[in-house]
Amino acid sequence: MKIPIDVSADRAEPMYHQIEEQLRALILSGQLAEGVLLPSIREFAADLSCSVITIRRVYQDLEQEGFLRTRQGMGTFVAKVAASDRERYRRDAVYYALKAAVEVGRRINCTADEIRSMLEELLTDYGEEGGSGNGNRD
């Protein structure tokens, strides 16, 4: 299975972080279903042009968080995620990001309407790239 992940060594955020974040999102959004076999660490490392160690770390961290299950000699699989976790995550992830933005706005004395209009601007082309309907395969 090809995993749609986009990382760059140029960003400030460490690569393993970027990968973890995106994999977590894929699992929690249901785009990577329970039981799916992920690429082997070597294969994935080649895909993303990074070291196998970086991928191993990703898999290890996510296993510890309960999102993956790896079995020696067999590979790494997507673990079962409680529906409640999925829901909570879905809400929290966006909520806290928005909250941070609002917080910044408050600090620099933005008006609420300024914030609203910026959001609308950002949402104009939102539906076109996959965020339209359901997508949540719960």
Place this chain on the structure above:
Amino acid sequence: MKIPIDVSADRAEPMYHQIEEQLRALILSGQLAEGVLLPSIREFAADLSCSVITIRRVYQDLEQEGFLRTRQGMGTFVAKVAASDRERYRRDAVYYALKAAVEVGRRINCTADEIRSMLEELLTDYGEEGGSGNGNRD
């Protein structure tokens, strides 16, 4: 002058970063006006319970960005900020934070309306703490 800054060594973000960010916001929002004398490095370090080295770095970075002006033997002052910078900053800071939030939403298949309603929830008590009027005092 007492600078209203809230930092914590417990957060993941490095302290110098937290301080710089908040000082920058205070200056760009006009809450720290041009010419204001900032605390001495030692005093500020004591206030924030951090190392003088950390404050030195903050002052140095912000001076390089043009927000501060240090004069030998006299101390560190808030520099003049161009109105255009202020405006650009005001817009960019919030805009990019919002953009990040929207990006997260797209990844996990949030609908645009879900995002809008979260924002409204966050904005309910927004005006009460200083975001009411017009923060551009230039």
Place this chain on the structure above:
Amino acid sequence: MKIPIDVSADRAEPMYHQIEEQLRALILSGQLAEGVLLPSIREFAADLSCSVITIRRVYQDLEQEGFLRTRQGMGTFVAKVAASDRERYRRDAVYYALKAAVEVGRRINCTADEIRSMLEELLTDYGEEGGSGNGNRD
């Protein structure tokens, strides 16, 4: 013959290890007597829902340890175990496990009495499941 073995791929311990350990215990305790024919590799693998390779390894390891004897075309049998081995094993297996427990206790400053009382608690229902009489059937 149906071999009463309980393994799970979910445990941290590798499967071949779990199986070997339990088979060894069955043989040394006399529950699998000399000359008993074990299931074929394929059959056993199916029973335990694991790979034939895993079973092959188990049989191989235990044959090397002298507990099994494989005869071409006839299958794998339980070998003769010296009474002394049986005795030594009986003692060692439990002894070293207890020793490890005591070692842990020492590290975290448990008192000897705390350890004793835990053991008693664990031994309350001990006799009911097979530990009653004399297990040495040599």
Place this chain on the structure above:
Amino acid sequence: MKIPIDVSADRAEPMYHQIEEQLRALILSGQLAEGVLLPSIREFAADLSCSVITIRRVYQDLEQEGFLRTRQGMGTFVAKVAASDRERYRRDAVYYALKAAVEVGRRINCTADEIRSMLEELLTDYGEEGGSGNGNRD
């Protein structure tokens, strides 16, 4: 501070595991109190004759478990452990080790008395090495 840890690359258990286990025990037993600064990764690695990476992994794992707190540029410290965690750990660690031993005993038909007498034998010199009185500095 010198940390009394005893590891060996010869054992089957991975070194990072051995170290983690012993550090965890030291913290949970109160022998390493909250706030204590641990050796730097390089120093500790030299002490234990292993790679800095192994130590970094140990520190990282234990931080994730909440036992350590590491701050870039400052070092790695013992975190606050809830008294309840300490108590639970104290009991569980020994209890499960004992349980495993009893389980082995049952499998090979040991009598309860055999197990008891082995334990007593192991406990004869128990008090002499620090497990006597309290030691729990809660």
Place this chain on the structure above:
DNA sequence: GTGGTCTAGACCACC
């Protein structure tokens, strides 16, 4: 083939 451990060493960020 898979993942698990460990190595030596580089370079960066922080204090």
Place this chain on the structure above:
DNA sequence: GTGGTCTAGACCACG
């Protein structure tokens, strides 16, 4: 000085 990230590569364990 501290820890944080990433590298390339070796060797072992597992299925």
